Amino acid sequence: xxxxxxxxxxxxxxxxxxxxxxxxxxxxxxxxxxxxxxxxxxxxxxxxxxxxxxxxxxxxxxxxxxxxxxxxxxxxxxxxxxxxxxxxxxxxxxxxxxxxxxxxxxxxxxxxxxxxxxxxxxxxxxxxxxxxxxxxxxxxxxxxxxxxxxxxxxxxxxxxxxxxxxxxxxxxxxxxxxxxxxxxxxxxxxxxxxxx
Numbered sequence: 001x002x003x004x005x006x007x008x009x010x011x012x013x014x015x016x017x018x019x020x021x022x023x024x025x026x027x028x029x030x031x032x033x034x035x036x037x038x039x040x041x042x043x044x045x046x047x048x049x050x051x052x053x054x055x056x057x058x059x060x061x062x063x064x065x066x067x068x069x070x071x072x073x074x075x076x077x078x079x080x081x082x083x084x085x086x087x088x089x090x091x092x093x094x095x096x097x098x099x100x101x102x103x104x105x106x107x108x109x110x111x112x113x114x115x116x117x118x119x120x121x122x123x124x125x126x127x128x129x130x131x132x133x134x135x136x137x138x139x140x141x142x143x144x145x146x147x148x149x150x151x152x153x154x155x156x157x158x159x160x161x162x163x164x165x166x167x168x169x170x171x172x173x174x175x176x177x178x179x180x181x182x183x184x185x186x187x188x189x190x191x192x193x194x195x196x
Contacts, residue, residue, distance in 0.1 A: 003133065007124035009182040010117065011137045016175030017083065019144030020168045023152030024087070031161050037095040047096070047103050054107025055114075063115040072123075073183040076116040077176075082109025084176050087169040091162050 003011075024031070029044035036043075066075060082105050089102040125133045156164045 003136070004124045004126065006182055006185060007121065007133060009178050009185075010121055010124065011140060013080075013175040013178040013182070014117065014137065015140040015144045016178070017080065017172045018141045019148045020087075020171035020175070022145035022148035023155065023164060023168050023171075024090075025145075025152075026149050027153050027156055031090075031156075032096060032099060035161060036093060036099065039096055043096045043099075047099050050100055050103040051107045051110070054104050055110045058108055058111035059115060062111050066112075066115050066119060072116050072120055073179070073186045076113055076120065077179050077183050079109045079111070079113030079116060080176050080179055082106070083113060084169060084172040087165045087172065090165045091169075 028047075029041060032039045032044040032047060033041055066072065069075060086102045086106045086109070089098065089105070093099050093102065121134075121137070152164060155167060
């Protein structure tokens with residue numbers, strides 16, 4: 001079975017981005033509690049709540065817009081850009097308020113990127129192999145996140161959180177670059193269609 005090139009770019013990008021965030025997911029509360037002014041387990045929980053609340057509130061109206069937008073890859077690139085700058089904000093955070101600010105950006109980025117990503121995934125998938133292609137994505141993200149969850153704790157313990165956040169940002173940026181390639185392919189395809 002041959003996977004559509006655009007779908008493969010989507011899957012690989014998501015594996016890189018979600019796996020990179022898997023580096024910090026299990027120990028994020030430790031970072032907030034032990035390294036930030038005003039940090040505690042309660043503020044760590046509040047940071048997650050802020051991300052999920054912003055994402056949930058903004059995602060529904062944005063998804064309506066996304067469904068009617070012809071340039072979906074550009075929206076995916078924008079949303080993903082907002083997501084990948086978050087680890088770089090973490091590097092410079094001194095207080096929980098900077099983390100809260102980062103979580104708002106993360107929520108907006110996710111609200112824009114997630115529905116767009118799924119919309120494109122269903123567009124590019126082979127209708128005869130939907131389950132298998134979904135399983136490739138799910139397995140790739142699951143294995144990648146499982147591996148990075150353990151590695152993230154090791155990196156933070158050996159080198160500190162700043163190096164860990166830098167690693168997250170770099171890997172997420174590589175995933176972002178794949179979406180730039182995808183956007184370029186879409187632009188080229190639309191241009192060829194207009195010329196014909």
